[in-house]
Amino acid sequence: MRVEIDNLGIPPLAGLCSYDEACKPGFSIDDNVALLRRFNYVKTRLHAIYSAHIARTPEWEVKSAFSLHLWLDAEHAASLRKRVSEMREPPLYLDKVPDPGLEKLMDELIRSDTTIELLTGIYAVIKPEMIRSIRRHLEETNPLTDQPTCRILKIILREEEEMQAWGEQALAALTREANDAALSRHWQEILRFYLLDAGGIFGDLLKPEMQHPAEPRSDGTRYEMDAMPRRDERFTDPFNRSAEIDAYYKDENRESDERTYALLYKRLREMDVPEWMGPILYKTTGKPWEYYTDISRQLWDEARHAMMGEVGLYAHGVAFYKYPIDISSSVSLNTRFEPLEAHTVLWAIEQGLMNKNTGKRWEWQIAQKSGHELATLFQDYDWADEVLHSQIGRKWLLPEYGSLENMQTQVEPLWVKWGDGSGNTKHVSNHKPWWNDFVQEIRERRDGTRQA
Known part of the structure; x- marks a missing residue:
């Protein structure tokens, strides 16, 4: 049962939503915190992946974008961590793995061997799923009671979409050849399996029925990064020090x-x-x-x-x-x-x-x-x-x-x-x-x- 409210023609509830939208149950604090921990974990691991691969990635344009996206993901994780701290007293468990399936997914992604694999994993698997999960969170949470979370997620969503748009164009540019496109599809299939096995970032996807598509690259230990800086073939004589x-x-x-x-x-x-x-x-x-x-x-x-x-x-x-x-x-x-x-x-x-x-x-x-x-x-x-x-x-x-x-x-x-x-x-x-x-x-x- 609803009642007609005279708001003098002024949008109610600070313009956040209608009365009916504010009446939906939304997420409890426990459910909300659990989801934000999953988001934070993926953001934190993406940050580590960018950090581990900037030097060895030879394409200048990819280094540039990774530098930006690394900082954005660090800022996003900081916002998510702060929001969790507002809803729960310590310990917050923000540095704990929220799901072993997500850990396996990110352990495989960080072991991407080429730029094509990196771009595929980040921008064809993780980022689209993050966008989907944030949108679902915004759709299901109560826009009044959870306004602080909504504000954070809206900011993250906009920047996720900008990152994703760049990633799609970059991946398309590097997979014009049939062999490169096939490599990308194969790596996407492998990582997609891990993503589904974890239930997605939101945790709502059905586990795959197929067998594991490949032997895992991760042995369960921390990834050992290759720190040697590299530049692509456009750059000539990168150790030339003749100019002071x-x-x-x-x-x-x-x-x-x-x-x-x-x-x-x-x-x-x-x-x-x-x-x-x-x-x-x-x-x-x-x-x-x-x-x-x-x-x-x-x-x-x-x-x-x-x-x-x-x-x-x-x-x-x-x-x-x-x-x-x-x-x-x-x-x-x-x-x-x-x-x-x-x-x-x-x-x-x-x-x-x-x-x-x-x-x-x-x-x-x-x-x-x-x-x-x-x-x-x-x-x-x-x-x-x-x-x-x-x-x-x-x-x-x-x-x-x-x-x-x-x-x-x-x-x-x-x-x-x-x-x-x-x-x-x-x-x-x-x-x-x-x-x-x-x-x-x-x-x-x-x-x-x-x-x-």
């Missing part, structure tokens, strides 16, 4: 335009930072989730900086992969350093960038004086980001070392170790000079004298 880019933009005897081009290339080169931060994230365990959201934000910012450089070269008519981008530094950090050591090196670099006479403020001034509006904008945001990153580094490293003095004493030996390791790759390249060709090409395209 940092020295070029600092050299006041060089023309202002060349100094700004050096800054754009420095931004481009920053893709090596996500490549060395991925292993830091994956290998560092047992931290509060705030640690992973903070470091993930920094990783995404660094990828964003590299894309600024990518756009800067595009604006000058130069493909970002045409000239060498040295990866020897990240190779050294990823193969010879423990996570704490690599993070300390990163913090030391950021501290050096805070100097107003030689750091980020100065870089912004160089771009500004050159009259290059786009580079000035990029440097402005790069400067702001690096201030944040310096704070993040101090926030999480100080407790490890006990004091700023102890932390600073570790920098010099780590700096030497890093330089020694970077030098080990010198023999991989003949270090053919290329910088002058790069600057000449940009100037000719700028002045309209470059022949097509």
Whole structure:
């Protein structure tokens, strides 16, 4: 039985829903928490998968997207964890496996061997199922009593759909050949079996009747990541260190335009930072989730900086992969350093960038004086980001070392170790000079004298 309510023509219930919609039973607190734990678990594992594969994934565009999606999944997990804490007193069991079936699924997914398998598992299996599960949660929960959850899920859903749209296009681009498409279908079939066996992320799907399609790749132990940075075949001579880019933009005897081009290339080169931060994230365990959201934000910012450089070269008519981008530094950090050591090196670099006479403020001034509006904008945001990153580094490293003095004493030996390791790759390249060709090409395209 319902009664007519005179609301003076004003939408009732703060516009959340109708009276009838607010009368549906929805989820109990226990059921709601159980579902959010499942969502959080998948988000947390996706974050680890991105972290484990950013370095070894060769396609620049995939590295860029993984950097963004890693941060978004970290933020989503943080929101879900907070919501659970609002509904239940500790212990919250947010770091416990909610379903052995989901664990098996994610253990197989992280062992994807190629970019095609990764994209298939994430964007053809997990993300569509996450979208379906969130939509069902929103449909079934009470929109009034559970409004805080609904708000969080609506935000997550929108960003999930954006991630999924990218993933579908990327997977389609890499599976144009019949053999690649067949590989994708086969891996999707295997992971789909595990997904169904777990009842889906929501837990409502029927278990498969078919036999297991393949032997599991996981032996039940933690996945050992491959931290070696890789670039695809478009990138030439990735260990070429002939260009002293940092020295070029600092050299006041060089023309202002060349100094700004050096800054754009420095931004481009920053893709090596996500490549060395991925292993830091994956290998560092047992931290509060705030640690992973903070470091993930920094990783995404660094990828964003590299894309600024990518756009800067595009604006000058130069493909970002045409000239060498040295990866020897990240190779050294990823193969010879423990996570704490690599993070300390990163913090030391950021501290050096805070100097107003030689750091980020100065870089912004160089771009500004050159009259290059786009580079000035990029440097402005790069400067702001690096201030944040310096704070993040101090926030999480100080407790490890006990004091700023102890932390600073570790920098010099780590700096030497890093330089020694970077030098080990010198023999991989003949270090053919290329910088002058790069600057000449940009100037000719700028002045309209470059022949097509």
